[in-house]
Amino acid sequence: MAINYSFGLPLKHNYSDYIYYRGLFLPHEIDKILNFWEEDKILKATLSGEDEYNDELRKSAVMFIDNVPENNWIYSKLASLAINCNNERYWFDLLGFHQELQLTRYSEGDFFDWHLDFGAGEISARKLSMTIQLSDADAYEGGDLQFMINNKIVNAPREKGTIIIFPSFVMHRVTPITKGTRQSIVGWVSGPPYR
Numbered sequence: 001m002a003i004n005y006s007f008g009l010p011l012k013h014n015y016s017d018y019i020y021y022r023g024l025f026l027p028h029e030i031d032k033i034l035n036f037w038e039e040d041k042i043l044k045a046t047l048s049g050e051d052e053y054n055d056e057l058r059k060s061a062v063m064f065i066d067n068v069p070e071n072n073w074i075y076s077k078l079a080s081l082a083i084n085c086n087n088e089r090y091w092f093d094l095l096g097f098h099q100e101l102q103l104t105r106y107s108e109g110d111f112f113d114w115h116l117d118f119g120a121g122e123i124s125a126r127k128l129s130m131t132i133q134l135s136d137a138d139a140y141e142g143g144d145l146q147f148m149i150n151n152k153i154v155n156a157p158r159e160k161g162t163i164i165i166f167p168s169f170v171m172h173r174v175t176p177i178t179k180g181t182r183q184s185i186v187g188w189v190s191g192p193p194y195r
């Protein structure tokens with residue numbers, strides 16, 4: 001039986017395991033972001049909070065989008081969207097981006113197995129994760145961003161330009177690319193500890 005033993009706090013019901021948006025970036029803006037790839041800036045992806053490479057959990061190439069004035073248009077659009085999404089759905093305490101936005105490129109055979117973006121150490125302040133699909137959905141096979149929700153696997157939308165936002169404690173993965181290349185931006189909005 002449902003009971004209502006109130007602690008005197010407002011209760012809001014609008015939680016979603018993930019939510020997606022379209023149209024924030026225009027096609028030419030996405031192309032501009034894709035042109036950021038500079039081969040000499042690419043890092044082999046490491047697991048957050050770990051210095052060691054772990055090829056079993058993740059294989060992809062990453063680069064960071066510097067938080068410099070020329071790139072402010074990307075940061076500010078994503079910040080506004082995160083704030084609006086949070087005000088509508090989550091009501092987490094958010095402070096801002098504490099890590100640079102990450103550009104990720106998955107080539108054939110690359111993947112990122114099941115994980116949370118939240119955990120001990122420097123990733124313990126992460127509250128919301130955001131992914132932006134930068135590649136045409138038919139430019140690659142495999143490479144699905146998936147969530148594990150109540151023991152069911154759910155695919156995130158693939159359309160280019162779609163922005164997917166989810167709490168950083170939701171389990172997700174990117175399945176192996178079997179053909180082509182997938183690119184994404186990944187960002188994390190941080191905040192004070194849960195309370």
Ligand SMILES: O=C(O)CCC(=O)C(=O)O
Nearest residue numbers: 104117131145174184186
């Ligand atoms: O590429 C993506 O869409 C998600 C990657 C991811 O889960 C991560 O970098 O934590």
Ligand SMILES: [Fe+2]
Nearest residue numbers: 115116117172
């Ligand atoms: Fe992740």
